[in-house]
Amino acid sequence: xxxxxxxxxxxxxxxxxxxxxxxxxxxxxxxxxxxxxxxxxxxxxxxxxxxxxxxxxxxxxxxxxxxxxxxxxxxxxxxxxxxxxxxxxxxx
Amino acid sequence: xxxxxxxxxxxxxxxxxxxxxxxxxxxxxxxxxxxxxxxxxxxxxxxxxxxxxxxxxxxxxxxxxxxxxxxxxxxxxxxxxxxxxxxxxxxxxxxxxxxxxxxxxxxxxxxxxxxxxxxxxxxxxxxxxxxxxxxxxxxxxxxxxxxxxxxxxxxxxxxxxxxxxxxxxxxxxxxxxxxxxxxxxxxxxxxxxxxxxxxxxxxxxxxxxxxxxxxxxxxxxxxxxxxxxxxxxxxxxxxxxxxxxxxxxxxxxxxxxxxxxxxxxxxxxxxxxxxxxxxxxxxxxxxxxxxxxxxxxxxxxxxxxxxxxxxxxxxxxxxxxxxxxxxxxxxxxxxxxxxxxxxxxxxxxxxxxxxxxxxx
Ligand SMILES: Cc1cc2nc3c(=O)[nH]c(=O)nc-3n(C[C@H](O)[C@H](O)[C@H](O)COP(=O)(O)OP(=O)(O)OC[C@H]3O[C@@H](n4cnc5c(N)ncnc54)[C@H](O)[C@@H]3O)c2cc1C
Numbered sequence: 001x002x003x004x005x006x007x008x009x010x011x012x013x014x015x016x017x018x019x020x021x022x023x024x025x026x027x028x029x030x031x032x033x034x035x036x037x038x039x040x041x042x043x044x045x046x047x048x049x050x051x052x053x054x055x056x057x058x059x060x061x062x063x064x065x066x067x068x069x070x071x072x073x074x075x076x077x078x079x080x081x082x083x084x085x086x087x088x089x090x091x092x
Numbered sequence: 093x094x095x096x097x098x099x100x101x102x103x104x105x106x107x108x109x110x111x112x113x114x115x116x117x118x119x120x121x122x123x124x125x126x127x128x129x130x131x132x133x134x135x136x137x138x139x140x141x142x143x144x145x146x147x148x149x150x151x152x153x154x155x156x157x158x159x160x161x162x163x164x165x166x167x168x169x170x171x172x173x174x175x176x177x178x179x180x181x182x183x184x185x186x187x188x189x190x191x192x193x194x195x196x197x198x199x200x201x202x203x204x205x206x207x208x209x210x211x212x213x214x215x216x217x218x219x220x221x222x223x224x225x226x227x228x229x230x231x232x233x234x235x236x237x238x239x240x241x242x243x244x245x246x247x248x249x250x251x252x253x254x255x256x257x258x259x260x261x262x263x264x265x266x267x268x269x270x271x272x273x274x275x276x277x278x279x280x281x282x283x284x285x286x287x288x289x290x291x292x293x294x295x296x297x298x299x300x301x302x303x304x305x306x307x308x309x310x311x312x313x314x315x316x317x318x319x320x321x322x323x324x325x326x327x328x329x330x331x332x333x334x335x336x337x338x339x340x341x342x343x344x345x346x347x348x349x350x351x352x353x354x355x356x357x358x359x360x361x362x363x364x365x366x367x368x369x370x371x372x373x374x375x376x377x378x379x380x381x382x383x384x385x386x387x388x389x390x391x392x393x394x395x396x397x398x399x400x401x402x403x404x405x406x407x408x409x410x411x412x413x414x415x416x417x418x419x420x421x422x423x424x425x426x427x428x429x430x431x432x433x434x435x436x437x438x439x440x441x442x443x444x445x446x447x448x449x450x451x452x
Contacts, residue, residue, distance in 0.1 A: 001302070001324070007220040016215055047210040051344050051365060056215070066359040070366055073351040075180025075188060084195035092093060092197075 008056070009049040011042020016056065023060050030057065030071040045077050046070075096122040096171070098407060099187060099200035101178050101349065104132020105393040106385025107206035108160040109400035110407075115167040117408050117415060122198055123170065124189060126177040131157035132208055133228070134393060136235040139256055142281065143394035146428060153393065160397075178207075181349040185380060202380045202407045205350055206400060209343035209364060209386040214248070217303030223310030227257040227340035234264050242336030246313050247271040247293075248301060254340030255284035261338075262291055269334050272299040272315060274322055274341075281437065301337065302329060310335055345387045353378055362444030363389030372450050374403035375410075382407055389448070391433075391441055398429045 003016035014037045022033055030053055033039045039053060040046030046053070050070060057068040098114050100107045103125035114121045129135050137153025148156040164170060173191060180188030185200045211226035213219070225233075225241055227249070233239040245266055247258045250273035258268045271288065276297050278285045289295060298318050305312040317328035344365045347357055356369040356377035368376045368383045375382050384403040385396035402425050408415050415421075433441050445451045 002217055005217040005303070006215045008215060010220060045348060047344070047346065047348070048213050051212050052215050054365075065361060070351075070357070073348050075182065075352050076190075077348055078177060078179045078190060080179060080188075080190055080195055081193065084190070084193055088195045088197065 008052050009037070009039040009042065011040075011044055011049075012038040014039050014049075019053070019056055020060070023057075028057070028061060030054065030069060034071045040071055043078070045073070093186070094122070094196065094198045096120055096198055097201045097411065098122070098204070098404075099124065099198055099202075100204045100206060101125075101187070102132060102206035102208055102385070102387070103127075103130040103172075104206060104208050104385060104396065105134060105156075105160065106208075106387075106396035106400040106403075107132070107204065108157075108164065109397040110204045110206060110384065110404035111170070111400075112160070112163050113401050113404035113415075114408065115164060115170055117413050118169060119408065119411075119413060120169045121167075121171070122173065122200070123164075124173045124176050124178055124187075124198075126175065128175050130161050130172070130174070132206075134160075136228075136231045137393075138235050138260065141393065143392060143432060147394035147397050147432075149394070156393070178349060181352045183353050183378075202411060203382070204400075204403055204407060205368075205376075205381065205383045205387055206385045206396075207346040207349065207387045209345050209390055211339070212342045212344055214301065214339055214341055216301045218306070219304060221304050221306050221310050222308070223306065223335055224304060224337045225339065227253050227338050228343075230336075230338050231257050231260065234260060240264060240266060241338075242310075242334075243267060244269055244334040245336040245338050246301075246315075246332060246334045247338045247340060249273060249340035249342070250275075250278040250280055250285065250295060250297075251340060251342070252280035252284060253343075254338075255280040255288060257338065257340060258288045258293060259284065259291075262288070262293075268293045269332055270315075271295045272301075273297050274300045274318055300324070304337055305331075310337055313337055343386060343390045345390065347383075347387060350376060350378075350381065350383065353381070355381060355383075358448070360389070360444045360447050362440045362447070367444075367448070369448065370450060373406040373410075374399060375406065380407075380410070389441065389444055395429060395432050395441075398425050398432070401425055402429075 006016035054068045134153040134157035143149040176191040302316040316324040382403040384399035
C-alpha cells in the first residue's frame with residue numbers, strides 16, 4: 001500500500017503518509033494532528049475523517065480505540081458569514 | 093432571542109416520535125432539521141421495514157414517514173424549521189442555527205438531540221477518486237433525487253445497508269458486480285442477502301478494497317483477502333472493473349453538538365464509536381439534554397421511534413409537566429425496546445448498552 005495515495009482528510013487534503021510522518025515526529029493525539037495539519041477542521045468537521053484518524057492512532061501506537069481520543073469540538077460546526085452574525089446581533 | 097421550552101434537533105424517526113409526545117402535552121415545541129424534508133433516513137427508504145407491528149413493520153420507510161409527519165399536523169404549539177442546521181450548542185442551552193444566510197438563536201429549557209449518524213469511510217489507495225461513495229449517499233441520490241450513481245458497482249460491507257442498497261441499485265437497473273465483507277460472516281439479515289444472491293451477485297467474505305484504480309474517476313478496483321486481523325494478504329489481489337465503489341462500512345453517531353457543551357462522551361465500538369453517556373431516561377450527563385435514536389448508539393428506526401417517546405416523556409416529567417399514564421406507557425415502551433433488541437441481531441447493541449450501563 002502506498003500511504004501517500006490514501007487520503008484521510010479530504011477537506012484539508014491530508015494523506016496517510018503525512019499522518020505517519022507526524023506520528024514519527026512524536027505527535028500522538030488527534031488534537032495535535034489537527035493543530036498542525038488542520039485534520040478535521042474543514043467542512044466535514046471530522047465527520048468523515050475522524051474515525052479513520054482514531055483508527056490509525058490506535059493501530060500505530062498499539063492502543064485500544066477507546067484510548068485514541070477524539071479532538072475537541074467547539075461551535076460553530078459550519079462556516080457562518082460574519083454579516084449573518086452581525087445582523088442577528090443587531091436584532092438582539 | 094427565541095425562547096422555547098422544548099427543542100428537538102433532527103426530524104428523523106427519533107425526533108418525530110419525540111415531537112408527537114411533547115405536542116400532546118400542549119407544550120411548545122421547536123423542531124429543527126437541516127434537510128428540506130422531514131423524516132431523516134426514512135426519506136430514502138423505499139423498502140419494507142422489519143421489526144415489530146407497533147413500529148409499522150412491513151410498511152415502507154417512506155410510508156412510515158408520512159404517518160409520523162401526519163401525526164404532527166394540527167398542532168399550533170409546533171414550530172418547524174426546515175433547511176436549518178444547528179451549528180452551535182452552548183452550556184446555557186442556547187442553540188445557534190443557520191438557515192441559508194440567516195443566523196438565529198433559540199434558547200431552550202430542554203433539548204432532545206436526535207441528529208442520527210454519519211457514514212464511515214475507509215482508507216485505501218485513491219479513495220478520493222470520483223466514484224467512491226458511501227452507501228447511504230448512493231441511496232439518497234437514487235431514491236430521493238432519481239440520479240443513477242454509476243453503472244457498475246462494487247459494494248463493500250454486508251450489513252443491512254450494504255444488502256438493501258445493493259438490491260435497490262439492481263432495481264434501478266445498475267449492475268452490482270460483487271459484494272465484499274471484511275469479516276467472516278454476513279452481518280445483515282440473511283433474507284436480504286439471499287435476495288441479492290438469487291439475483292446473481294457474488295458475496296465474498298474476508299475481502300476488502302486494496303486500491304481504487306482510474307485516472308479521473310474509478311475505472312476498476314483491486315481487492316484482496318484479509319487475514320484474521322483484517323490485514324491484506326499480499327498475493328491474493330484480484331482486479332474488478334467497475335465505475336463505482338460503494339462503502340457500507342458502518343455509521344458513526346453525530347455527537348458533535350453535545351461535545352460542544354461538554355456532554356460526557358464515551359467510545360463504545362458496538363454502538364458505532366463515540367456515544368453520549370446516557371442514563372435509562374435517555375438524559376445525558378448535562379441535565380435537560382437528552383439523546384435518542386442513532387446519535388445515542390446505532391440501532392434501527394424502530395428502536396429510534398420508541399427511544400424518542402421515552403426521552404420526550406422524561407423531558408416532560410422533569411419539567412414538571414403532567415403526562416397522562418406516564419408510568420404505564422414508559423413500562424410498555426421499555427418492553428417493546430427490549431423485544432426489538434432480543435434477537436441474535438440485537439446482540440451487538442445489547443453488548444454496547446451493557447458497557448454503557450443502561451441495558452433496560
Ligand atoms: C439503507 C438503510 C436501511 C435501513 N433499514 C432499516 C429497516 O429496515 N428497519 C429499521 O428499523 N431501520 C432501518 N435502518 C436504520 C434507520 O434508518 C435508522 O436507525 C434511523 O433512521 C435512525 O433514526 P434517527 O431519528 O436517530 O436519525 P436519522 O433518521 O438519521 O435522522 C437524523 C436527522 O437529523 C438531522 N440533523 C443532523 N444533524 C443536524 C443538525 N446539526 N442540525 C439540524 N438537523 C440535523 C438530519 O438531517 C436528519 O434528518 C436503515 C438504515 C439505512 C441507511
